[in-house]
Amino acid sequence: MPFIRPISDLRNNFNKISEICHQEAEPVFITKNGQGNMVVMSMALYEKQQALLELYQKLSVAESQSQLNEPKISHKELISKLRSNLNE
Structure with a gap:
């Protein structure tokens, strides 16, 4: 199941997004104004x-x-x- 977060979470909950990327070994899809904008994943x-x-x-x-x-x-x-x- 994909992890989808608003772009504001990059600023407000960066550690949580980082944790999801590392623990789940899945990318996190970031939205801006309800539209897909970018993908964040662990190295x-x-x-x-x-x-x-x-x-x-x-x-x-x-x-x-x-x-x-x-x-x-x-x-x-x-x-x-x-x-x-x-x-x-």
Whole structure:
């Protein structure tokens, strides 16, 4: 369930908003004149979302590359090549 607070709470109840962000690990939606205005979240949640976005972008690139008709090697072959490179 989303947490929605008026913009005046940023000034009057900042500690409560901060507490919600950290304890619930959810963003708090801030309204101004009854309309959505901004979102406040903990640094931990922000970093987690950024990491997920980066992962999704990398997966998208990998998926695109897998559709190409380039030669592929098995996991066993890859590990073997990596080990031989490390041993050199």
